[in-house]
Amino acid sequence: MSWHDESLMARKGVAGGKPGARHAITIEDQGTFHYVYGPYVEPVLKVAPGAVVSVQTHDAFEGRIKSESDSPAALLNFPYLNPQTGPIFVEGAEKGDCLAVRILSIRPRGEQPIGTTCLMEEFGGLVGTGHTAMLNKPLPEKVKKVRLDENGVYWSDKVTLPYEPFIGTIGTSPEIEAISALQPDYYGGNMDLPDVGPGAIIYLPVNAAGALLYLGDCHAIQGDGELCGVAMEMPATVEIQIDLIKGHTIAWPRLETEEVIMTIGSARPLEDAARIAYRELTRWIDQESGMGEDEAYMLLTMAGKARLGNMVDPKYTVGTSIKKAYVKT
Template identity: 50%
Template sequence: MAHYEVKPSFYNYVFSPYLEPAIKVNPGDTVSLYTDDAFESRITSEDVSPKAAVRNAKFLNPQSGPVYINGAEPGDTLAVHFESIEFTRDWAVSCVMEYFGGLQSNSITKMLQKPLVEEVYIWKSKDKGQTWTNDKIGVTIPANPFCGTLATAPDTEAIQALTPGQFGGNMDCPDICPGHTIYLPVHNPGALFYIGDCHAAQGQGELCGVALEISAKATLKFDVIKNKVTNWPRIESPEKIMSVGSAKPMEDAARIAYADLIDWMVSDYGFKVLDAYELLTMVGGLYVANMVDTTYSLCASIEKKYLKRNS
């Protein structure tokens, strides 16, 4: 199988079925895609105003791709085996922005209070990205690298890159990380895969709306599961299977995630619907991946040890 590297000369800001592929590969091939941070490196110091830095930017969340996977057709599932993330710099940026984040109003949820004051935080690493230190707060935290956005192109729409949905997108789910496999629906020939928004670390929910944003190189291997329909993004780790639902209000995202997980348990593991419902009530996991995007993303899970029934 072949290995390819893709260093974009420009980035896309939509998940679109209409863009020319950056590269075409075969199932089983490995691709390393270079990504920029969510601001396309416009914020480089704590003296930079986020509002000023993005004033002339049309969008946020630059995407690398799309990658065309030969043989992928609508009705298939794309399996993305996430092999590694390598940071391409020794600093990451986060910030509090005006009218953005989980604890202030925004353009969708309007209120009358003034926005929070802007604040930029530069986090630095001296151990090749294993830990990250912010001198302003006076703390060091461990790395938790993952990609906030990962998607196949929607069926007919071009959807802006801050949005999560059935196609994947800006889910900000920390389980989209090396060592895990992500399953995405295929709506177009070639699947048209996008990736970006790498994070060096992020807590559940991405509370202020901006994680530790960093440029990186993500290495992935693609497989196509023929005639396998996947309705929502799914994730498999060595220990768990997980489904991601995105919606507003948040309880609808939870319902989508748990309902899709039940579908998975029924179709692949032989459970009856109500048995799966009962089991998830007792041992299911659920966390908020993002509470700040255009729709919220929740991740439902079950440990694989519970998928094996008593003999």
């Protein structure tokens, strides 16, 4: 028996965590990508809970950066960045429900070199930006195209980095807002959190009818913080299994793996992202175990883990987690 059979998704999902009908969204099916998370567009696909969907995503630059001599500033056109596939309408999903998305696989797609990273002007964790506004001159742009496959990311002649793929941007639609796909927030979005990878189940709040699931921005590998602002970006084929938990209201995204439960907060300054995540986790532990918020707070002081997602997007992201073994009541 897999741990998935005891996951929240399996225990409470409308489809019982079991795979249902198979679907696919190709780049051609998608046609036009979306650059905001919002309710003002038509779904590209409607599915029932249990659906297994193969989704093609583009890279964060929509393929515009083709060579190391390209200029990101010349080729990119804000706000048309970070193209998202979707939205997927999930039948029966209503405000107050929870969408469960199990990530089955993430495979790179397209011609080598598949991977792209770059330094962009006024973007990144160690440079002045539009928000942390400085008078210093920007760093020069720099593009790096990198070969990669499911065995590794071939960074240089000497160094091969592991292939540790995840979905950089995934979430549901806000109720009436339409927010840039560059931003993470309470509905998910551009969290750039490496834990959102194969094997994990992510839980997202449903704010609008049908949930309206968007995803894109897959990364072949990324360090904590996505420091220069651009991870190992790649076009990908993502396979997900969707379930729906009725009446299970969560305020921020959550995640589950075999070993841990995790909550995800996005905010500035960074400590507020950590506070959101840890408060959600305190409450989740208390709800699961009945140990009381104060006891959960002390337990997290001993055994909580914090993962830095991004420290470069309009909001920064932190995932906080604890081993399931420590939450036993």
